[in-house]
Amino acid sequence: MERVYNFSAGPSVLPGPVLEKVQQELLSYGGSGMSVLEMSHRSEAFTAIIRDAESLLRQLMGIPDNYKVLFMQGGASLQFSMVPLNLLNGSRRAGYADTGSWSKKAIKEAEKSGTVTVLASSEGEGYSRIPALDLSSASGFDYIHITTNNTIEGTRYAEIPDTGDIPLVADMSSNILSEAVDVSKFGLIYAGAQKNLGPAGLTVVIVREDLLGRCGAACPAMLDYGTYAQSESLYNTPPTFAIYVTKLVLEWLRDAGGVEEMEKANRGKAARLYAAIDGSDLFENRVEAASRSLMNVPFTAPTDELNREFLQFAASNGLKTLKGHRSVGGMRASIYNAMPLDGVQALIDCMQTFERTHRQGD
Numbered sequence: 001m002e003r004v005y006n007f008s009a010g011p012s013v014l015p016g017p018v019l020e021k022v023q024q025e026l027l028s029y030g031g032s033g034m035s036v037l038e039m040s041h042r043s044e045a046f047t048a049i050i051r052d053a054e055s056l057l058r059q060l061m062g063i064p065d066n067y068k069v070l071f072m073q074g075g076a077s078l079q080f081s082m083v084p085l086n087l088l089n090g091s092r093r094a095g096y097a098d099t100g101s102w103s104k105k106a107i108k109e110a111e112k113s114g115t116v117t118v119l120a121s122s123e124g125e126g127y128s129r130i131p132a133l134d135l136s137s138a139s140g141f142d143y144i145h146i147t148t149n150n151t152i153e154g155t156r157y158a159e160i161p162d163t164g165d166i167p168l169v170a171d172m173s174s175n176i177l178s179e180a181v182d183v184s185k186f187g188l189i190y191a192g193a194q195k196n197l198g199p200a201g202l203t204v205v206i207v208r209e210d211l212l213g214r215c216g217a218a219c220p221a222m223l224d225y226g227t228y229a230q231s232e233s234l235y236n237t238p239p240t241f242a243i244y245v246t247k248l249v250l251e252w253l254r255d256a257g258g259v260e261e262m263e264k265a266n267r268g269k270a271a272r273l274y275a276a277i278d279g280s281d282l283f284e285n286r287v288e289a290a291s292r293s294l295m296n297v298p299f300t301a302p303t304d305e306l307n308r309e310f311l312q313f314a315a316s317n318g319l320k321t322l323k324g325h326r327s328v329g330g331m332r333a334s335i336y337n338a339m340p341l342d343g344v345q346a347l348i349d350c351m352q353t354f355e356r357t358h359r360q361g362d
């Protein structure tokens with residue numbers, strides 16, 4: 001069976017060895033005679049899987065002991081609501097950075113629970129850079145929210161802002177584990193798994209313990225971080241298979257040298273792709289250099305027709321799902337941890353061939 005290079009933004013490419021292991025273990029996990037798909041979430045085998053997944057994540061990210069790791073459902077989008085529901089409990093004021101479509105959605109949900117101050121926005125510049133947070137008025141906020149990597153616009157925080165005593169909350173859906181981060185700088189980190197971590201259906205939340213238990217008496221149990229923390233994410237049935245596959249991805253990452261090696265590889269892949277785009281007379285990336293994402297690289301040709309032609313040409317060469325988000329157009333190459341350098345090089349070769357043919361055809 002031939003595999004393509006899949007540049008999808010999410011759900012996205014998983015490491016080949018992980019998929020092979022899933023296949024090997026699918027009918028009988030660990031000699032149990034049953035699939036993880038069929039197993040009780042309270043069985044001994046699954047308990048070991050979820051514990052391993054947590055301890056691998058703790059080890060790989062260097063998560064301090066005073067943080068809980070929660071395995072949940074509902075995607076990053078449910079976190080847009082859960083974060084304000086749980087954390088807007090003092091002044092009921094929060095600061096948000098508006099850096100793209102996902103942060104806009106997060107802001108909209110938070111406004112239902114309290115008062116949002118937008119501390120930075122690059123909307124007027126088409127979200128082509130990460131604006132600095134204006135912290136001059138930032139006192140008394142219950143938290144400040146950022147999106148560390150903007151999947152659609154292709155921007156990333158090169159440096160995590162210092163918000164002092166105000167808990168920093170981060171949507172890390174599309175760049176968790178892609179580079180080293182100091183977890184102690186954050187009050188809460190959340191990520192939908194389907195970009196850089198595993199399959200759809202799982203959301204990971206990393207939360208400092210002092211931020212738990214503030215959701216209030218009327219808070220539905222399933223929307224209270226405390227419920228997940230107290231039950232070790234087993235209050236109800238968690239997304240068992242997604243947790244299992246994520247555990248395999250974390251093992252793969254550890255065996256590949258951990259986050260440090262991943263970051264080196266990701267920087268190398270991104271640098272090569274941006275250099276090819278910048279050196280091209282046909283393709284363009286409009287993001288300010290210092291804000292460029294290591295994970296999602298949008299680029300365009302001068303006309304819609306050329307974009308369409310290129311997408312077709314790339315697909316016929318086994319380079320799939322390169323179409324840009326509908327709000328941005330053009331192309332987008334998502335080059336997550338599991339995308340090998342060979343895939344990025346194949347894309348560059350394809351762009352260069354297309355450009356040459358296009359010039360000859362002029």
Ligand SMILES: *Cc1c(COP(=O)(O)O)cnc(C)c1O
Nearest residue numbers: 075076077102151171173174192
């Ligand atoms: C994909 C994505 C989301 C939405 O994730 P869902 O799991 O589909 O809810 C939110 N934020 C960012 C940064 C994303 O990339």
